Amino acid sequence: MTASMNIAIAAGGTAGHVNPALALAEELRERGHHVTFFGETRRLEGTLVPKAGFDFQPIEVTGFDRERPWTLVSALWRLSREAKRLTRLFEDDEALKPDVAIGFGAYVELPLVRAAAHLGIPYALHEQNSVPGLANKQSARGASLIAIAQPSVAEVFEQRGAASGRIVFTGNPVRRSVxxxxxxxxxxxxxxxxxxxxxxxxxxxxxxxxxxxxxxxxxxxxxxxxxxxxxxxxxxxxxxxxxxxxxxxxxxxxxxxxxxxxxxxxxxxxxxxxxxxxxxxxxxxxxxxxxxxxxxxxxxxxxxxxxxxxxxxxxxxxxxxxxxxxxxxxxxxxxxxxxxxxxxxxxxxxxxxxxxxxxxxxxxxxxxxxxxxx
Structure with a gap:
């Protein structure tokens, strides 16, 4: 049996990201691990995660609008700020510092993934779709594990520099209530x-x-x-x-x-x-x-x-x-x-x-x- 771990999960924005993350969290909790979610209070995760009984750490990030390219500047600034804040948070609080982190594909994962990489914490990604989102593609090279729900997506991540041996077909987790x-x-x-x-x-x-x-x-x-x-x-x-x-x-x-x-x-x-x-x-x-x-x-x-x-x-x-x-x-x-x-x-x-x-x-x-x- 694996010793109890602290596991950080970042998932947000839509039910398609949040529900698979909650399904994983339910399984991890059943195994005796402690799970903390990172996400935006104002988005769906801010409601669903506390309702499911998991710890929730709010972060403040924004995506950028491709039709308004100037919004990229503020998005990158907030991303950098939150990544640095999480890095300091994990350095100052060993109880909160994760043993492993995982992101489920939305831009909300980026501060957690970057903080984990900076501290040498292994991080994983999960991709639900056959067309990966930008956040997962940007994070692929340094991931210790990329879990996919569609076999065809493996090639995309290999093209982004991910080692083929780190790409694993797991399927898309489904909540226990279903x-x-x-x-x-x-x-x-x-x-x-x-x-x-x-x-x-x-x-x-x-x-x-x-x-x-x-x-x-x-x-x-x-x-x-x-x-x-x-x-x-x-x-x-x-x-x-x-x-x-x-x-x-x-x-x-x-x-x-x-x-x-x-x-x-x-x-x-x-x-x-x-x-x-x-x-x-x-x-x-x-x-x-x-x-x-x-x-x-x-x-x-x-x-x-x-x-x-x-x-x-x-x-x-x-x-x-x-x-x-x-x-x-x-x-x-x-x-x-x-x-x-x-x-x-x-x-x-x-x-x-x-x-x-x-x-x-x-x-x-x-x-x-x-x-x-x-």
Whole structure:
């Protein structure tokens, strides 16, 4: 058993950065390590981290706006100031000084990473996406470990000077609240019987509109299949318009449920027989961790089309099928979606393929790798 360590984590800005970091922190806490987060009080981490019961050290940094290049000066000044402050903090307080540090890709990681490097503390990076962010690319050369969730991203980090032996595929950690999802509990909450086939579709408030439109056009075909039940999460921005467009009768509404968002994702994914969704890094991780067969429609305007690369993790394993957004109005998309709802054996094979990715063990793999640095 590894001796108890102090581990510093910097993650912030979006749920896509913060939730994987919290998933790792939960695993590290379970192993007896002490975790301290570094981030911005005004951003999402300032709420989620204390709520999860972890120590939180505020730092003050800002990104820069590429359309306003002069903001780079103030961003670099704050970064340098905070890196020096953290260096002094760790020198003056041995109890707070980490044995190892890890950043999850946002610019908020840079002061922690630079302070660790200055003091000779090993630091790691975790990259959730198939297109690395600027902060991780800048920090790659000196990292003792670069954990990736997409195999294809390894080449990018090698080009930035990272040693190939320090790049490890761990997957994207998923929080225990999601991993603890139960099929029976989720189906009970949705009123789905054991003999029904549950389709869950979601896309988030960003980029879900086309999926919502296509689901509306397929309502009758979906409900024409005996035993099919639908949970359709529209995203908050598109909820009212989608409800109006669906115009569900009382009988249809018993089998077709519409919500603006899903707040019990673990139970819902565990209950699902098939998922239709975008291919953001967190969605891919959660779908894989719960081993749900999936039809993926990558968001077409994502940077460098990284959602398509994200989707290939499941598609190449045989756990999902993928359609470009521009093709979902074609008959081939409808035919594939409806055929999967009718084909239990094919979905079983896709579920087995997803389990083979061991995405549910991503937090454990990353924790193992961190322990190996000390």
């Amino acid at each position: 991993l603890a999802g139960e099929r029976s509990r989720g189906r009970d909450a949705l009123g789905a019987g054991d003999d029904e086939t549950l389709l869950v579709t979601f896309g988030g408030s960003l980029g879900a509109h086309h999926l919502n439109e296509r689901m509306t056009s397929l309502k009758r075909d979906l409900l024409a299949i005996d035993g099919v039940r639908v949970l359709h999460s529209t995203g908050a921005d598109d909820y009212e318009a989608t409800v109006r467009a669906l115009a569900l009768t009382p009988a249809e509404a018993e089998r077709y449920v519409v919500r603006p968002y899903i707040d019990n994702m673990g139970d819902v994914l565990a209950a699902a027989d098939l998922v239709l969704s975008r291919a953001g890094a967190s969605s891919i991780a959660e779908i894989a961790a719960l081993a749900v067969p999936a039809v993926l429609v990558p968001y077409p305007h994502a940077t460098a089309d990284h959602q398509t690369t994200n989707a290939h993790l499941l598609v190449d394993a045989g756990a999902a099928v993928m359609f470009p957004d521009a093709r979902i109005d074609d008959d081939a998309f409808a035919d594939e979606l409806l055929a999967l709802l009718r084909d239990d054996a094919r979905r079983d094979a896709m579920r087995a393929a997803a389990r083979g990715l061991e995405q549910a063990r991503a937090a454990q793999k990353l924790a193992d790798a961190l322990e190996g640095l000390v």
